[in-house]
Amino acid sequence: MTMRVARVTGLALWLVITLFPLYWVVVTSFKSPGSINRWPLEYWPSEPSTGNYTELFATSSFGTFIGNSLVVALTAGATATLIALLSAYVLARFEFRGKGAVLGAFLLTQMIPAFIALGPLYAMLSDLGLVDTKPGLALVYVAMCIPFSTVMLRGFFENMPDALEEAAMIDGCSRLGALFRVLVPVMAPGIVAAFIFNFVNCWNELFLSVVLMNSDANKTIPAALNGFISTFNIAWGPMSAAAVLTILPTMVLFALASRWIVEGLTAGSVKE
Amino acid sequence: MTATTLPPARAGSPRATRRRTAFGRRHALTILGFLAPAIVFVCWFTYFPMLQGVHMAFRDWNLWDLTATPWVGLANFATILSDPVFPVVAGNTVVWVVGSIVPQLVIGFLVALGLWRRFRFRALYQALVFYPWAVSGFLVGMLFRWMFNAEFGVVNDLLMKAGAIEAPLPWLAEPRLAMVAVIVANVWYGVTFFAIMILAALQSVPDEVLEAAAIDGAGTVRRLFSIVVPYIWTTLALTVLLRAIWTFNSPEIIYAMTAGGPAGRTHIVTTWMIEFTQQGSYGLASAIGLVVMVVLFVFCAFYLMAMRRVNQR
Numbered sequence: 088m089t090m091r092v093a094r095v096t097g098l099a100l101w102l103v104i105t106l107f108p109l110y111w112v113v114v115t116s117f118k119s120p121g122s123i124n125r126w127p128l129e130y131w132p133s134e135p136s137t138g139n140y141t142e143l144f145a146t147s148s149f150g151t152f153i154g155n156s157l158v159v160a161l162t163a164g165a166t167a168t169l170i171a172l173l174s175a176y177v178l179a180r181f182e183f184r185g186k187g188a189v190l191g192a193f194l195l196t197q198m199i200p201a202f203i204a205l206g207p208l209y210a211m212l213s214d215l216g217l218v219d220t221k222p223g224l225a226l227v228y229v230a231m232c233i234p235f236s237t238v239m240l241r242g243f244f245e246n247m248p249d250a251l252e253e254a255a256m257i258d259g260c261s262r263l264g265a266l267f268r269v270l271v272p273v274m275a276p277g278i279v280a281a282f283i284f285n286f287v288n289c290w291n292e293l294f295l296s297v298v299l300m301n302s303d304a305n306k307t308i309p310a311a312l313n314g315f316i317s318t319f320n321i322a323w324g325p326m327s328a329a330a331v332l333t334i335l336p337t338m339v340l341f342a343l344a345s346r347w348i349v350e351g352l353t354a355g356s357v358k359e
Numbered sequence: 360m361t362a363t364t365l366p367p368a369r370a371g372s373p374r375a376t377r378r379r380t381a382f383g384r385r386h387a388l389t390i391l392g393f394l395a396p397a398i399v400f401v402c403w404f405t406y407f408p409m410l411q412g413v414h415m416a417f418r419d420w421n422l423w424d425l426t427a428t429p430w431v432g433l434a435n436f437a438t439i440l441s442d443p444v445f446p447v448v449a450g451n452t453v454v455w456v457v458g459s460i461v462p463q464l465v466i467g468f469l470v471a472l473g474l475w476r477r478f479r480f481r482a483l484y485q486a487l488v489f490y491p492w493a494v495s496g497f498l499v500g501m502l503f504r505w506m507f508n509a510e511f512g513v514v515n516d517l518l519m520k521a522g523a524i525e526a527p528l529p530w531l532a533e534p535r536l537a538m539v540a541v542i543v544a545n546v547w548y549g550v551t552f553f554a555i556m557i558l559a560a561l562q563s564v565p566d567e568v569l570e571a572a573a574i575d576g577a578g579t580v581r582r583l584f585s586i587v588v589p590y591i592w593t594t595l596a597l598t599v600l601l602r603a604i605w606t607f608n609s610p611e612i613i614y615a616m617t618a619g620g621p622a623g624r625t626h627i628v629t630t631w632m633i634e635f636t637q638q639g640s641y642g643l644a645s646a647i648g649l650v651v652m653v654v655l656f657v658f659c660a661f662y663l664m665a666m667r668r669v670n671q672r
Contacts, residue, residue, distance in 0.1 A: 105551075176393060202629065205641075291495030291497070
């Protein structure tokens with residue numbers, strides 16, 4: 088009985104702590120400009136207003152930033168998922184020399200601080216004329232997403248019986264045909280989860296976008312937010328509105344795919 | 360490629376050998392073709408710039424003067440290691456990693472235990488506590504920066520309402536308090552990951568073993584420490600390692616909340632590196648990055664060795 092009480096209170100407490108920052112930023116974003124910096128603090132807006140949202144769009148090109156983020160995250164996320172699908176398939180199905188090295192090299196990219204590559208990456212993209220362009224940022228993001236989604240998709244492939252594509256190949260499918268006509272439809276939830284994971288990572292990435300994107304026409308959301316905090320006084324009203332708009336889409340996507348993301352993450356690490 | 364590396368057929372007929380080689384060659388083509396895009400991308404946009412970055416650590420490479428980037432040997436490392444800020448940064452990094460990981464592990468473990476047995480709204484609960492994952496470290500930092508605001512922050516207000524403090528605290532302006540604040544934000548951010556990994560591990564513990572122990576009279580706590588913990592030990596240890604590396608390498612929360620301030624007192628190695636990058640001193644920044652890599656590598660080696668020793672026991 089005491090265990091049960093402890094369990095319920097513990098879970099309830101953690102729920103409140105987890106949700107509080109979200110609640111607070113939403114409430115802040117809907118306060119009228121004058122009531123944000125005023126004591127006593129209001130835990131519910133006394134004069135609810137969308138003023139912060141109007142101000143955000145009036146004083147910055149936030150609409151453009153959202154559009155840029157969407158374009159970059161969608162193209163990079165989808166490309167990386169497709170490329171990772173191919174490499175994950177091979178790494179799950181074949182034994183070959185150098186397989187360990189490839190996997191090791193992919194895992195190593197997750198351990199090295201990314202900043203060490205920042206300067207050279209800038210120089211390289213500048214030589215290609217791709218600095219401050221959406222394709223340039225997308226290319227870098229594709230490379231950033233490939234290792235992890237390969238590992239994740241490999242776990243899904245390993246749960247699929249070989250018999251599936253063998254049957255298709257006996258029926259005359261090529262390997263690529265078998266992969267896309269037979270395996271991909273069966274694995275769709277896992278692939279969608281990998282795509283969402285990539286999309287969210289690109290949507291959230293900060294330092295590459297700050298260094299590579301400078302013009303208002305091409306900036307993505309994180310680069311723009313970084314610009315907002317560089318000023319001495321942060322305008323917390325519009326900032327909260329921007330935060331809410333940034334968090335909302337990824338939150339919905341993650342909630343939808345949470346089951347498969349969890350499966351993909353834990354498949355490799357929890358084995359009996 | 361693979362075809363040539365196949366062991367020579369010892370006693371097989373020529374026909375069998377030919378078939379095997381053709382088979383191997385076809386596979387080699389598939390393997391190469393399917394892997395090529397991934398390898399090209401990762402080499403081109405990750406490893407190639409990274410190696411150049413390593414190269415930069417041994418040069419006087421400054422963004423504002425690229426007319427000469429002379430080879431300076433280990434001078435950058437000497438500059439970094441003799442910088443008076445270095446001991447502070449090193450100490451902060453340890454505090455940041457340990458101070459974040461230990462509470463994350465404990466709270467994550469408790470949350471996972473709470474979620475272990477099914478209950479009515481478990482799926483909903485999981486969906487609700489899952490969302491920090493979808494938020495970037497930078498935005499988490501922004502949310503907490505606003506909550507820890509000295510003048511109009513909700514943290515001060517709640518603490519004063521609870522009677523814990525008399526007057527508002529200058530959270531992000533005082534070094535010790537600022538360190539507490541950034542760690543609180545990071546703990547909040549990281550618990551989800553631990554909870555999910557540990558919950559998955561818990562679900563792999565066979566029921567029969569637990570039931571048998573219960574019949575033998577082992578209490579809840581006893582079952583937890585004598586059966587459950589040893590059973591999921593490897594997952595626990597690996598999750599801690601992964602998160603430690605990740606926390607070591609993640610400057611976003613500190614960058615957003617204090618940018619290493621006040622007066623550089625909340626810098627960890629990676630935020631310190633960012634500061635050098637912003638000054639254009641890529642050579643010095645790369646030197647820090649290289650030191651980080653070596654330290655992480657040694658740490659991983661020792662950690663895995665210790666893990667193996669415990670496992671053998």
